Each structure stands twice: as C-alpha cells, then as structure tokens.
Amino acid sequence: MRCPFCGTTEDRVVDSRESREADVIRRRRECTKCERRFTSYERIEQVPYQVVKRDERREPFDRAKLMRGLQVACRKRPVPQEKLERLADSIEQAMQDTTEREISSKAIGRMVIERLRELDPVAYVRFASVYRRFEDVDAFVKELHQLR
Numbered sequence: 001m002r003c004p005f006c007g008t009t010e011d012r013v014v015d016s017r018e019s020r021e022a023d024v025i026r027r028r029r030e031c032t033k034c035e036r037r038f039t040s041y042e043r044i045e046q047v048p049y050q051v052v053k054r055d056e057r058r059e060p061f062d063r064a065k066l067m068r069g070l071q072v073a074c075r076k077r078p079v080p081q082e083k084l085e086r087l088a089d090s091i092e093q094a095m096q097d098t099t100e101r102e103i104s105s106k107a108i109g110r111m112v113i114e115r116l117r118e119l120d121p122v123a124y125v126r127f128a129s130v131y132r133r134f135e136d137v138d139a140f141v142k143e144l145h146q147l148r
C-alpha cells in the first residue's frame, strides 16, 4: 500500500484486527521509509445500499462521499482520520441492520450528527447546521467550501 505521508509502497503490517461482526479487517501499517503508521480496511464488496433522497430519488450509498463530508466538517479540527473511518463504519453497520436495503439521506444525516457530537463540537455544529438544510452530502460539501 502506498504510504499517505511519503508515497513509498513498502510497508509492513504491525497489527490486524477483525471487526466485531467479522466483516471488516483493519490493518495498522508502518511505512518502511518514513516509519509513520496508517490504517487500511479490507471489506467484502456488497450490493450497495440505496440512499433515498428528499425528492424520493435513489442513489447507491457512497462511502467516499460521506468521508469527504466528514473531512470538510473536521477541517483544522483535532479529529484523527481513523475516528472518521470508524464513524463511517458505524454508519455502514447501522445500514446493514436495516432489512429494506435502503435508507433516507435524512436518517444518515441524523446518525452522522449524533456521532460527530461525541467527536468534536465544532465539526458537529458545522455539519448539523448545513446538513439540516440540504440533507445531501454534495450540497453540504459545496456550502462548507464557500464558508471558508
């Protein structure tokens, strides 16, 4: 895996751990060049969950999009990337507990807000204030970029 700090592709795994439900394997890696540590996640590819938008349109759940929203909300805040990955994991986990294989963007927003509140007050307020109005991560990311 490419080191996110220096770009070297040589690393060693220092720790591997399965999630409680055994559907994600998390590996702590150490770059052999700069010796910094980072985390990779291995998961089974699944049929994506559908997100129901406010106007009833459906689109597949996009973890990367959620992560972008979280990163923007946590910009310049002391929140480790790993905590955000965990947050996204818990959202995905909650989705897997639903039987319908679809979830409203509103419900996702509420879950994110709840979890962010425990992580960082500023990120929470940023996310909550914008997300409540848009209920859409794309619009949220755009709005936050404009705020800066």
Ligand SMILES: [Zn+2]
Residues within 6 Å of the ligand: 003, 004, 005, 006, 007, 008, 031, 032, 033, 034, 035, 036
């Ligand atoms: Zn490195």
